Structures are given as C-alpha cells and as structure tokens.
Amino acid sequence: CPSYIVDPVCVDEMAPLARYSGHPLIKRKALSHALNIGAVVNKRVEELNKNIKHTRFVVAHLGGGISVAAVKGGRIIDVNNAAADGPFSPERSGTLPMLQFVDLCFSNDYAKADVKKIVMGNGGLKAYLGTADVTQIEEKISSNDSSAKEVFNAMCYQIAKEIGAVSAVLKGNVDGIILTGGMARSKRLTDTIAAYVEFIAPVKLVPGEHEMKALAEGAIRALRGQEQVK
DSSP states (O other), X not given: OOOOOOSOTTOOOOOGGGGEEEETTEEOOOOSOHHHHXXXXXXXXXXXXXXXXXXEEEEEEESSSEEEEEEETTEEEEEOOTTTSSSOOSSBOOSOOHHHHHHHHTSSSSOHHHHHHHHBTSOHHHHHHXXXXXXXXXXXXXXXXXXXXXXXXXXXXXXXXXXXXXXHHTTTOOSEEEEEEGGGGOHHHHHHHHHHHTTTSOEEEEEBOOHXXXXXXXXXXXXHTSSOOO
C-alpha cells in the first residue's frame, strides 16, 4: 500500500527573489502552514471553477503561528517564516526591530533558550496580555479593557500589512484573499482585517484547520495522476 506525505510544513516553492534576507549569511527559509494553505486554495479554485494554474491568491493562516502567503498557480511563491517573522501571533513575536533585538540578546539578561522562547512560545499576545487565548482576550475587550483592544488591533494591523505586502508580490492581480486557521473563527478579528484589505480583492473566510482532509485529498490527487509524486 503506497504512503504519501502532502505539503509538509517545510515545503519550499518560493521564487528566487523571495529567498533574499538582506545579508548573505542568512537565507530566508520556507516555513509555513503549507498543507492548510494548499487545501483552502484548491477548495476556492473549485468554487470559482477556474484552472489553478491561472489563479493568484493571498492566504493568511491565522493560528498559534501566522503564515501569510502569495500563492500563484497553486505554488506558494512567497511566505513569511511562521516561526520567526511576519505579524506577531498569539504566542510568537514575528518580525522584531533587529538592532534592539541584538542588544537584548547580548544584555546577559537572557540565555539562548530564553531568547528563543521570546521569539516562539512566549511572544505576541501572550507577552503583551498574559494569555494566547483569543476568546479570553475578546472577553476582556467586551469588558472595556482598552489595553487588550489595542494589542488585539495591533495584531490585526500587522496581519493586514503582511497581506498588502504579498499582494504586491502578485502585482496586485489577486483573485481573492482567504483567511483560514483557528483564529479565523473570530468575527472581530476577520472583520478588522477585512476592513484594511478588501480593497485589494474579495475576502473569503475558511475558518479552522483542514489538515486531515487535505492529506486525504492530496493522496487521492496523487493516485489519480492529477499531481506529480516527488
């Protein structure tokens, strides 16, 4: 019985220009929620009755980590590293001001393991508000917690800004913006993001994570010969 792995987190389809970081000692890596991103694109292509090779989407997977991808012809040609850059998320710091971060690293106040936790695990909403639970934060906002509201809106702002950036990668020719992942269940969050970016393209919500179904569908495409097995 053949066994397949479909769109692993480290799948790399990035265009050559997307690999440049700004210094030759560091190369940008593809690290995203590739499986779910691919799944929601395939679903949207079917709904629009289009040939996937001729489509361009921006997909924002919104979970404990955040991936915002430019997807051209079904390929993720550019995406932030969900572990280390892009918007801050419930528990990750995203892109940080580098010179201040260098000072923090060499301050002797933090061990290497502590710094890594600041980047991934104890960053983002958790660092600012003490919790990574979006539902709890929305409850605070409903109780007129102005700090919770501002931090929440700042995360939405950064997500929208990243969507705008990858839309530029597609030269503004975008068939649709898809918001997916667990946080896409939050109407407050998706409405806030959509208000920033709906001028670019229609915004489609596909809340939740669809990994198991996506694995099965990917294997079926392989068995049918619809996709090349690598």
